[in-house]
Amino acid sequence: MSESPAVALNHARKARDEVLGELRGFLSIPSVSSNPKGHDDIKRATEWLSERFRALGLTRVEVLPTAGHPAVYGETLSAGPSAPTVLMYGHYDVQSAAPLGDWDSDPYRPVVRGDNLYARGSADNKGQIMACVAAVQAVMRAGSLPVNVKFVIEGEEELGSPSFASLLEEHRDLLTGDFVLNPDAGMLGPETPTIYYGLRGMYVCKLRVYGPSRDLHSGSYGGVVHNPIHALSHMIAGLHDADGRVMLDGFYDRVRELTAEERAEMAALPRDEASYLEQSGVSKLWGEPGFTPVEREGARPAVDVIHILAGSPKSAIPAEANAIVTARLVPDQDPNEVHEGMMKYLKESIPSTVSWEVKSYEGFPASLTDRNTPGVRALSKAMVEVWGKEPLFCRSGGSIAAVGQLQKVLGLDSVLTGFALPDSQMHGPNEKLHLPTWERGIEALVRFLYYLAE
């Protein structure tokens, strides 16, 4: 081991409070990408990031406009054309924090309680972006970066990255590199450094079922007119059989079966039924028979209705009932084929006593990345140094549209990792970042930057 990591690690430790303070500032900006009135907050977040990138000493910093929210780009190519170039991906947008009443403290006033920093975006994804910034800063303070670094931080990840593929196409030359570091995938536990090699894809379908032309008094029409809530419930109930298999026609046809080797590897992960039970708070797990929870999360597709809304406490048969149906997809499912199966199912399952409409749908496929690349090897080695053990390789149940888009448009594989723990409550109330793990993550990234150049 050269001298350089030791010096840089020292810089990282000294800058801990400085970076944590900056992260608090970043987290106080409610950059909720789904908020139609959030334009000013999005702008503040891009300005904050641009300023931070300039302070870091990046030589080219730009806000890249898109059809939606802009991305923030920054680069330092001081290592020269013969050194590898790593593209660091992240997203400055966050999920809505509603309902606020479920939070123990204001989601946009970051607060440290015990070992955790609580705020919306602390784990997903601002804390991870700042881990990358902190690592690059420490290495630069120790001397010079041995690799070229480009940051591309988008603002629409929580919307499914609708503009990111176009951005990549438009800035194809700017965003070239050797591979992507994506710290948005998290890790399995504080003592379990993790590198992901698979992500599930996503399908989202917004459905509206129409009953009467207006809300009807349920006294005058109860038993006479079909309630769209009942029709919608019938549809949702039929999405799965009693055992938890998805009933959409052809849904499993293209699902790539797990090899015996993959199953053995998954069985060896420190994720057993008990850990899922503990982290979810349910008394019994559920899902497709014949597969373990780890397999169901990472390698089997799932359908979930994430939102239903109809009627009111008024005694009326409502004019409409709404639902958002989602699917998490695995290789080699095609979102368009899943949509065809959904449409066929809707046609068959929704009775003719009501009408219905798919208001919108969208999706992107799952992705698997190569586990034998210089990027993965460098991160793996860095993790061994920090945690004293080999990282686990596993497939995540989550979905990051950008990973597939980077693969498709730029031909870049992503090294998927992160320092958010499974109980970090991403998307939920009291989202938190485990600070000791985050600090180890920064140390791992410092080493990674050196090992990449070896």
Added chain:
Amino acid sequence: MSESPAVALNHARKARDEVLGELRGFLSIPSVSSNPKGHDDIKRATEWLSERFRALGLTRVEVLPTAGHPAVYGETLSAGPSAPTVLMYGHYDVQSAAPLGDWDSDPYRPVVRGDNLYARGSADNKGQIMACVAAVQAVMRAGSLPVNVKFVIEGEEELGSPSFASLLEEHRDLLTGDFVLNPDAGMLGPETPTIYYGLRGMYVCKLRVYGPSRDLHSGSYGGVVHNPIHALSHMIAGLHDADGRVMLDGFYDRVRELTAEERAEMAALPRDEASYLEQSGVSKLWGEPGFTPVEREGARPAVDVIHILAGSPKSAIPAEANAIVTARLVPDQDPNEVHEGMMKYLKESIPSTVSWEVKSYEGFPASLTDRNTPGVRALSKAMVEVWGKEPLFCRSGGSIAAVGQLQKVLGLDSVLTGFALPDSQMHGPNEKLHLPTWERGIEALVRFLYYLAE
């Protein structure tokens, strides 16, 4: 026919604009009984009514407190103890007007468009209260009332009259009379004067299904943890079989079967499938096989989920899913037995992968009233004079808790009628009162007051 009705009818016609102006004032008070912050509006409505009763010349006007919203009482006993006493029932509370966006005009700024007065409460029930006031006023202006009149106008009808039975018990002596006139039941069409002799009862159950201990990222847990939306939908879907029969155990056991005579009478009503289709805006009716829509509405019980709410557009498996399940009951169903059937069904139909809780439930039985009473005969005769035809006798699908309570506590039968048309959008947006029908209603009530004394 004595001279008196003619003079009183003339007074009623002359006072038309005056009464309509007063009704607009009454309607501008948003006395929504379900609004926890509506205390001031409730108070304004009781003050408005008290003032109006005093202006009418009632000799005793009181606001009667209850455990909930108060009732307003007013009486004139000038006809003396040998004359009949009619207790006029009404409710000054209204349903919420939300969502306001569905209204073409402000629900609390009454506006006349064409033949209709649009406002929340115009049909249900403030317009009907003012029809009674207008009729009593016209008769008093023509000379003296030939009968004693008591008004009891409650403030919790839209909540199921939770305090009304206690009020009746507490003021048993004050509220004695010969029968009740209840103009909250409406009529079948502008040319179809209607007297109802039956109302359905009501059962309401608020249910919460619990999944994980907090909202879970649907990527990490989709296919691993049972989504409470799916469990709730399964429960709702199973409430009916494919034909529309209610599947609760014992639900139909106590339902009083229709006689051949009743079925023939119902078949003769001007309410065919086409009229239900037109008024509801659906393309196809729905409900228990073997019964006509009129029978299903008036004489068969029904189960409707009126509200479902769970999750959000965020990609999460929600921690809970909520529903309000209601039933409209018919003689001789017992709300407590229906609740037992519901509990048994919930236990059987909600899978053990989630938990659940009934947050609250309440109910009251259906009621049938005697069709051969002096009150019904007087109203019937009055309607013949105004509309030139016999009124229709029918059973309403709606539920008025007060009718059963008045029967049970005071032994008083209700004459059920009203001048709200089926398309008046009670409980919905753009509620309206058909003014030509309302004016004929006032004329019918004027005559009714005279014929009662014959």
